[in-house]
Amino acid sequence: EEALEEFFREHGDKLAAVIIEGIPANNGLLIQRHDYMRQLRALTEKHGALLILDEVITGFRLGMGGAAAYYGIRPDLLTYGKIIGGGMPVGAFGGRADIMDLLSPLGPVYQAGTLSGNPVAMTAGLATLRKLADGRIHAQLEERNRKFVSDMMADLKGSTVNIAGIASIYWIVFQRDIPRAAHAIDSDGVAHYNRMHEKILDAGIYLPPSGYEVCFLSAAHTGDMLSNAARILVQAIRQEAHVWA
Template sequence: MTQSHDLYLAASRIIPGGVNSPVRAFTTVNENPIFIKKGNGAYLFDVDGNSYIDYVNSWGAIILGHNHPEIRQAIISSSKHGISFGAPTEIEIKIGNCISSMIPSMEMIRMVNSGTEATMSAIRLARGYTKKNKFIKFSGCYHGHADHFLIKSGSGPLTLGIPSSSGIPSSYLKNTLICEFNNIDSVKSILEVYGEDIACIIIEPVAGNMGCILPKEGFLTKIRKLCTEYNILLVFDEVITGFRVSLGGAQELYNVKPDLTTLGKIIGGGLSIGAFGGKREIMEHISPLGKVYQAGTLSGNPIAMSAGLSCLEFLKRKKVHKLISDKTEQLVNEIIYLAKINNIPLSINHITGMFSLFFTEKKVYSLKDIRKSDFKKFQKFFSLMLKGGIYLAPSAYEASFISLSHNDLEINKTLDIVNRSFKSL
């Protein structure tokens, strides 16, 4: 990894920490980041010529595999007509209708450029619509890096051991209320005190930024009922789960209909994108129809729209989720078996195309449970897997992802390296 090391040193002189997103720094796994040259199918190739079976997949954005030919062709075809216009294009209508047909709760949609833009805009809309200021989020759930979200958030801040962030005015704290994921009593207790002042509850229906944490049975349904009872909007952050856990997202899988939904990652086919949408009566409060302002020069960029529409149409046409679910089950069940025969305490959470490994015998349902797992063992396991050519999420607080391109060859090789790594732990 000589060239990766040299590039990291060069990057550190011009980019803070040598990376443009904190978790890429490999801080908690005691490694230097790998600089990638290209990706193809299930594989990444670094600047030193090493290849890796990729389970990061651009943090969930790549569901069909790297450099998928249909998405690549859509990008090439769109680019021939221009890069950006700052004006409406027909393809914005096509992808909007496509998303709405797959997630019916999104009656109207506004395209943006990132998941962070989507979630911060959804919160502003919820406040503008309800004329209330406070909102509830859940400890460990990450909704982007807007000021009011970086309070007991997940992913990068947890990886770096930072419970919040400097640079956030204390005035923001009073309007962000924190509950515990999978603990409905924590929600009830907040509502009993602040119920009349709360605009919305925002939640990752399947948490993907403190590892893959599934909701307990009935948890999301109970939150939906409480929101209706207290006249509070329910916002599902499906930036990760949207079109990954099922064709209609987590809301289809768990049969819970939110008032607003935020999306990102997969809807761009690998390009920068975000979207938020929901009930028509709520979305019509967005400018230019209403008084809730939101704008973006590159929102609805035709190249991103083309890549995203190509990806979504492929998912809809080929019905790939059963295949990805089967691959996930196969990988996870075999890892559990290998842990057992090697006497490794291990708990794995998984759902279609997502999984997380925790070195603990206890089932993981919340941030508190994760913190009781063996982080040093995870660090060593990550390093062993990386040396074996397996690229996992470089943090115990991140989910790993499986794409359609992960076939039996890749899964069997992964299991061989898992077995070797377990024997070395």
């Protein structure tokens, strides 16, 4: 927070915009403190810079309001992808009406593309969002993820492994404290992840191929599947953590 203050004091008036993933989930799962994001919102407002929240991963995954609702902030613009295409390729952005009105045909900024508004992607996205709208799937995923992570953590008690989790996202780290910034991710820990990855692949579980990537539950993951996966994961993690501890 101090670094943020200092940065804005020095450069704030030259900044057009700040773009940030609210919960960085592209390079570890780096859950930020509410105060940090609220301060960023206050500073951008004070210095006349736009706050653009990248909700490509978090949008409609952390509930319908994404990371913005999680932190209780109102960004000027938001970007979306993934879920809003229901598996089909799509990207979108939205935000303050006075900014969006700058786009054609109302304003001078032209934005278009061959696949913009592609009907198949739009239909798949709409169907997904309609299924999510009543919050039941989010609640179920959150509950399953919480149980999945806490069951594994209980079995890994006393080890040098941590699992960060939020909504339907989890991230396994071979280090004692869950990092909140990219520079705090231990590269030795990632090497342990990579070895574990190979072992559990043989046991039928396919995690992302890098320790810097996070994992997602989907509505298709049943409680039984997750219990089975947790058992295999704990066994593989223990072998690696034991070597490391």
